[in-house]
Amino acid sequence: MSKHAVKKTGIIERFREYLPVTDKTPIVSLNEGNTPLIPAEALPAELGLKNVRIYYKFEGLNPTGSFKDRGMTMAISKAVEAGSKAVMCASTGNTSASAAAYATRCGLKCYVLIPEGKIAKGKLLQAFRYGAKTLMIRGNFDQALELVKEVTGDGKITLVNSINPYRIEGQKTAAFEIVDDLGDAPEYHAIPVGNAGNITAYWKGYKEYKKAGKSGTLPQMLGFQAAGSAPIVLGHPVAKPETIATAIRIGNPASWQGAVAARDESGGLIDMVTDEEITKAYRFLAEREGVFAEPASAAPVAGVIRLAQRNYFKEGSRIVITLTGAGLKDPDFALSFNDPVYTIEADLDAVKEAVGS
Numbered sequence: 001m002s003k004h005a006v007k008k009t010g011i012i013e014r015f016r017e018y019l020p021v022t023d024k025t026p027i028v029s030l031n032e033g034n035t036p037l038i039p040a041e042a043l044p045a046e047l048g049l050k051n052v053r054i055y056y057k058f059e060g061l062n063p064t065g066s067f068k069d070r071g072m073t074m075a076i077s078k079a080v081e082a083g084s085k086a087v088m089c090a091s092t093g094n095t096s097a098s099a100a101a102y103a104t105r106c107g108l109k110c111y112v113l114i115p116e117g118k119i120a121k122g123k124l125l126q127a128f129r130y131g132a133k134t135l136m137i138r139g140n141f142d143q144a145l146e147l148v149k150e151v152t153g154d155g156k157i158t159l160v161n162s163i164n165p166y167r168i169e170g171q172k173t174a175a176f177e178i179v180d181d182l183g184d185a186p187e188y189h190a191i192p193v194g195n196a197g198n199i200t201a202y203w204k205g206y207k208e209y210k211k212a213g214k215s216g217t218l219p220q221m222l223g224f225q226a227a228g229s230a231p232i233v234l235g236h237p238v239a240k241p242e243t244i245a246t247a248i249r250i251g252n253p254a255s256w257q258g259a260v261a262a263r264d265e266s267g268g269l270i271d272m273v274t275d276e277e278i279t280k281a282y283r284f285l286a287e288r289e290g291v292f293a294e295p296a297s298a299a300p301v302a303g304v305i306r307l308a309q310r311n312y313f314k315e316g317s318r319i320v321i322t323l324t325g326a327g328l329k330d331p332d333f334a335l336s337f338n339d340p341v342y343t344i345e346a347d348l349d350a351v352k353e354a355v356g357s
């Protein structure tokens with residue numbers, strides 16, 4: 001390595017021994033992972049939790065602005081290793097952004113199928129800019145995923161949704177990082193649930209790290225769906241899922257069983273929160289904590305608020321909340337609060353008057 005070479009720090013390099021790669025696997029990476037675990041300050045104070053510590057695992061700081069990059073570095077690297085020339089996914093937006101970026105980095109073609117009108121603008125523009133062929137269906141995510149499964153069934157195009165097991169392998173590394181940072185697993189881990197791949201991946205990661213002797217305990221997994229899109233909570237698929245948190249607007253999650261296993265094996269729960277609660281938590285995060293995450297990421301924050309009000313959390317415990325995506329992904333939602341705009345003359349008196357000095 002030349003003395004000017006920058007060290008590769010992606011999740012495959014960092015956690016190679018826990019991942020299904022060999023020396024022959026060509027690593028396609030954008031130095032994803034290594035995201036900060038940010039201590040919550042305003043939230044425990046607001047909830048009156050004196051002896052409970054809360055941390056945000058801020059996955060919005062990944063290269064394409066969401067946790068999907070952890071899974072995508074694995075899925076795309078393995079697709080290249082297998083000789084694939086093209087990849088495809090259905091997406092509510094973040095998977096498509098990530099697939100498009102990693103595919104273009106190694107010259108693979110990328111096709112994405114997204115629900116027309118129900119994807120946040122920042123995610124749509126990422127698919128365009130990273131050069132994916134972007135197909136909008138007049139239907140929802142669940143329909144898109146069914147179509148992608150059929151189109152990729154003959155194996156000519158590699159499916160990179162989280163039913164691709166390499167996605168889960170990559171995403172489990174977020175749990176490793178949390179244990180490395182805290183020195184052990186937290187008592188509780190709260191996370192949004194959409195297609196349910198990520199809760200499945202975290203639980204796998206926590207279990208593997210404990211087995212490897214890196215932690216002494218396992219967390220309770222606390223999953224949160226949006227009330228209008230809560231198939232796992234209701235116990236049946238939802239034909240027409242709705243929520244302002246478009247990332248988790250999913251009615252029939254592919255990893256349903258994985259989520260239920262994570263919940264039951266960990267002694268945790270999967271609950272739902274309303275759009276109103278999600279919106280309040282979303283604003284609290286940005287306006288009080290200074291952490292700007294997208295609406296779906298606020299669902300587990302809303303969930304933790306709900307549980308704290310029921311005195312759910314044990315004294316002395318730690319809660320980690322995964323904030324799955326960046327706030328800038330969804331500018332339309334961010335601008336939907338009628339914030340006052342002060343347009344003033346470019347003149348000192350006008351500015352002084354406006355700031356009251």
Ligand code: F0G
Nearest residue numbers: 091092094095194195196197198324325
């Ligand atoms: N949060 C964000 C920001 C997401 O984009 C997603 C899923 C989730 C949470 C839920 O994770 O599906 O593993 O349970 N987004 C997928 C997509 C469906 O297409 O980008 P999950």
